[in-house]
Amino acid sequence: MSTSSETWIMETFNPASTRTLVPRAAASQTGTHRQQGSSLSALLSTLIPIFVIASIAFLLFCLFQKKFDRVYGPRTYLGVLDKSERSPKQTAGFLGWTKEFRQVSDEYVLGHSSLDNYLFLRLFKILMVISFAGCIITWPVLFPVNATGGGGETGLDILSFSNVSNPVRYYAHCIMAWIFLGFVMFVISRESLYFAYLRQAYFLSPWVTSQISSKTVLFVDVPEHYQNEKHLRQNFQDVRHIWLVNDPEDLEDLVEERDEAADKLETAEVKMITQYVKTRNKKGDRGVPEEDRHQNGHAAGVYIDPKDRPTHRTKPLIGKKVDTIQWGREELHHLIPEVAKQQSEQRHGKGKTTSAVFIEFTSVRAAQAAFQQVAHQTPYHMTPKEIGMKPDMVLWKNLGKPWWQVKIFSALSTAFVAFLCVFWTIPVAFIGVLTNVNYLTNEIPWLSFLNSVPSQIMGIITGLLPALLLAVLMALVPIICAMLAKQFEPTLGAVQLKVQSWYFAFQVIQVFLVTTFTSGAASVVTQIVQNPVQAPQLLAKNIPKASNFYISYFVVFGLAQAALQLLNLVPLLFVMVLGRLMDKTPRKMYNRYVSLAGIGWGSFYPKYTNLGVIALAYSCIAPLVLGFATVGFALLYLAFRYNILFTMGTDVDTKGRAYARALQQLTVGIYLAEFCLIGLFAIGTSGSAASAGPLVLMIIFTIGTILWHVQLRAAVAKHVVSLPSDLLAEQDxxxxxxxxxxxxxxxxxxxxxxxxxxxxxxxxxxxxxxxxxxxxxxxxxxxxxxxxxxxxxxxxxxxxxxxxxxxxANPVRAYTQKEREEAYMHPALTAETPIIWLPRDDFGLSKQETHACEREVGEGVEVSDKNAWVDESGKVQWDERELKKAPLYEDEVQY
Known part of the structure; x- marks a missing residue:
């Protein structure tokens, strides 16, 4: 479920501009119904269907919320997933969940979910505060200034900078920018400081400090003569345990082959059992019929005709056709002892080691000291790469790569993403032009048929269609970024942070800047062609009008995302339909039931941070955007709050660093707002010297912003990754x-x-x-x-x-000796043979197959038919109420 949870969420709507007015030069040629522009019809044509869809989604949520607890409230009753043991009755029904939704604080997420999930919610609260404060600061001043600006605009454009014709009024925009953007800078500084304090308190809590990961440091590029415990213990103090990272070579492939054979065997056994039960029930047999009995060392065996036994080809299309059950048993018979032999040899020092090592220290203070020190005289050697990473977050294949190879991979990947930013401009620019395609009919004759298209249909073409096209286009980018980052980053958390950096740059360039400027150019293309000298002034006047789309964009985005988040569509489909079609074994049912979907920080943070950037960029040239941004962020906060409290887990742990990076990325919005105002004031000076004052003031403020940003980054840089020595000393x-x-x-x-x-x-x-x-x-x-x-x-x-x-306040449970020793071993060295879980049947076939598997495979395999059965219709069922009795259940180790 975790893999599918991200795919159903709509990536984004197109933040390309749509206009309220047709340029005067074009208005006379486009027909009377074009004189009001496409913005108004696009706004309604986009809002109405999205509002209808959102309303239907919310009604479905209210209807299904009580019926499908696993989809809409798994954290309320799955005790193995949540440290609390709350009754599902507390959240049953609309009134029930809304009551608990109000009573539970966001801080509850810190103790029962993760720091990342809590900070993700906090981002929406901060964006809400910034947008709402922006409304209070800018609206009383800029609305009257813009509305009476005498620029001749109508509709929503009278509230934007484009309606101001007197440059003297630019002082109002400049002063409001100083006040509001200064407030935003304070909020970012305040939140950076709060994050540092929260991180310190969180990672010094008994729950975290009692975990092995909090005292473990990953070192990479360890010199060969250091790759032994003696030298490592001499180099560091207070060392408790050392894990040299093995290169499992062929062992990893053997483990994969063993697990694949076990999976094929289990699937084939379940298929044969369910098919036999269906056949017998159709014939009305309650016991094993005489013709199906045979004597082969058992009192009453069940005979299965060879043609009814599952088969497969060893190679697709051309491989030999074999009996899957017999093949699986034979494969496991020789693979299980071979894997066990190689695991034993490599665990006892006969395997090849890599240039990476995990070192657990006796205290958090010692681990932090080792992480912050220079461990080797040669640069890029014995580099402390990560601290606090959990074993399941490690990308083992990347640990042994030398530093120069990692840097080359990183540089090439960054260059490729930069290439994407350029290459993607072509299709994204086309989408931006599509939002104002009706303005191109003057210069492109074959588009003249668009003049006869009804305004409602044109609204969909210029509003909703570009949004959907851009959503599909944008969905590919974070996938590509993640594939690149996984080639060189050491942990999944580092992968998400790298994707966040790349994808945010992509979002700002493509989703905001390119579409905004191409749309602004498209809307005045006729006038630019007729008078190229006036291009800067024309763009300066029309680009502020690009805010018209964002007026609806934030509410549309908030409505659509909030409704879809609450509906939880893909999990709902799996519970109602897809799960019944795809999950045919007890294992698949169990894994889907106990897995909670998480959030991909690398792809989610940039989308919403970019929304904040858009709001800040338009805050002083079209302040009405801030009001709609407030509503959009509020809806998103409520939707994500529900899911994080009741349905979501955490797939990847970034230790809160994704939030800290998002705060820094918000400063891009401040810079864009400043540069935009500087550009508009500069263009204004060509017609009047009155805008020189605001221009100089904005340049001064921008210089101040740069100095503030440099100081802020320097102040919080180490607090994002390290803990302060004074608190560590007091802890000890x-x-x-x-x-x-x-x-x-x-x-x-x-x-x-x-x-x-x-x-x-x-x-x-x-x-x-x-x-x-x-x-x-x-x-x-x-x-x-x-x-x-x-x-x-x-x-x-x-x-x-x-x-x-x-x-x-409470530490994690004590670790067993085995758990400690295997904590940071390569998974191939510790992977055990999967349990074969079969459903029980009334005819004794599952018992027969259980004994046959154990007998033919031999030592090292466990087969069970407990807590799962085949019902009268031949469908597999399992006891969801007794999770801890399921053969696959394991007590999760909090590393």
Whole structure:
């Protein structure tokens, strides 16, 4: 389900502009119904169908929400997936889930989902605050200034910069830009500081510090003479465990062949059992008929005609046709011992090692010190690459690649993405032109038939169709980016961060800049052809009108995404239809049932960050966009909040770095807003010197923005990846003091600090221990005070004691010796033979096949027919109420 969860979500609508007015030179030639332009009809033609679709989707959600708990509330009752054990009755029905939706805070996500999911929700809240504050700041000033600007515009354009003809009025836009963009800079600074504090409190919580990953560092490009425990322990202090990364060579292929054979055997066995049950039930037999009995060492065996046994070809089309069950047993008979032999040899030092190593330290402080130090005298050698990565996030094939190869791959991949940004301009520009295709009928005669097309149909062609075309086009880009990043990045988290950087640049260039400028040019192409000298002025006047599309874009995007997110369409289809067609074995049913879909940060963050960039870019030249952006972000926040609370898991852990990167990417919107105003003011100076003042002021403000941005990045750079030494020292002091208190005495300071790294079930913890942080203020003024003073009311101590303590105060369960030893071994060295899970039947065929598999395969295979059965109709069923009794169930290890 996790793989399909991303595919159904609509990527984006086309942020190309559509206009309200036809240029005067073109209006006289395009017919009377064109004189009001395409924007108004496109707005209605786009909003109406999307609103209808969104309403239907929401009604379906309300209808299905109570009926399909697995789709709309798995986190409320799947105890193996959620640290809480809540009753599904709490969220049953519309009133039930809305009540709990209101009562549960966003901080609940920190303890029962992940830091990434919590911060993803916070991004929408921040974008909402920025947009709403922008409305309060800009609307009272810029609406009157623009509306009375005397530019001759009508409709929504009278509220934009394009309606201002007197350059003296540019001072209003300049001053509002100083105030609003300054506020945005404060919010980004404040959130960067808050993220640093939250990250410190989160990663110093007992829940996280008790995990092996929090004390483990990945080193790459380890010199050959360092690839042994002796040298590594000499080079680092406080080392607890070392995992040299093996190159499994042929073992990985053998494991894959073994698992594939087990899967084919299981699928064939289930198919044969279900088919036999269907045949017997059709004939009305309740027991094994006499003709199906045979004596072959069993009292009452079940005979299956060879023609009814599943078969397959060893190679597609040309391979030999074999009995799948017999073939699978024979393959497992020789593969299982061969895999076990090679695993044993490589685990005992006979395998080839790579230039990567995982080192677990005795404390978080020691691990952080090793991660931040220079480990080798030669650059690019013994490089600390990652800290805190979980074993299932590691891309093992990339660990042994030398640094120069990684850099070449990275450079070539970046160059290819840059090429995509250029190459994609052609189809995206075509879509941008399509939004204003009715304006091209003057210069392209064969398009004149569009003049006779009804305005409603033209609205769909210029509004909805480009949005859908761009959505399909954009869906391919993050897939390509992820494929490239997986060729050199060491972890899945690093892959998502790389995709986020690439895809955001692509979104800004293609989805925003290219479509905006091509659409602005297309709408005045006739006038530009007739008078090329006036091109800058014409574009300057028409590009602000590109905001007309975004007026509907944010609400349309918010409505469509919110409704589709709530409907959870693909999981719903799998539960209702597709799952019944595709899931024919107990294994497939179980895996789909217990898997929670996650969010691909690399593809999701850029889309919504780009929305924020668009809102900021148009904030001072078309402030009406901010109001619709507020509504759009609010709808998206509510939809994602529901899914993260009740339906979603976490596929990839970036440790919150995707959010920190999104904050930095929002500054692109500030720069675009400034450059746009500078350009418009500069063009204005050609007609009047009155705009020189605003121009100079905006240049000064832009220089200030650059200085602010440089300082902010320098201030928070290390806090995004590392933990501060002062808090780590206090953590260690608290742990040591806790040990002393257990012995009956305290240290000289007399401060009784709670143990952070102990097994205590304390309900709260505090970082740092010696502080007495104030409670977060309440009430409207209190929250405003807390927002303005994050250093006091949102410090690591405040967050840890008053926000995280109820959720993360307890450590993870103790690890077994086996779990510790195998934590960061290559999966090929630890992979066990899959259990063959068969459904039980009333005729004894599953029992017969279970014994036959164990007998013919031999030692090393486990076959079970527990907790699954074939019903009277011949369909496979399993006991969803007893997850922990399923043969495939394993207690998840929190590494």
């Amino acid at each position: 002091d608290g742990r040591e003091q806790g040990r002393d208190e257990e012995k009956g005495y305290t240290n000289g300071s007399g401060h009784g600090a709670k143990k952070v790294d102990s097994g205590s079930s304390a309900s709260e913890y505090q970082v740092p221990h010696s502080a007495n942080p104030p409670k977060p203020p309440t009430g409207l003024m209190g929250k405003l005070k807390g927002f303005l003073l994050p250093g006091r009311f949102a410090s690591a101590a405040v967050i840890s004691k008053h926000i995280l303590s109820p959720h993360l």
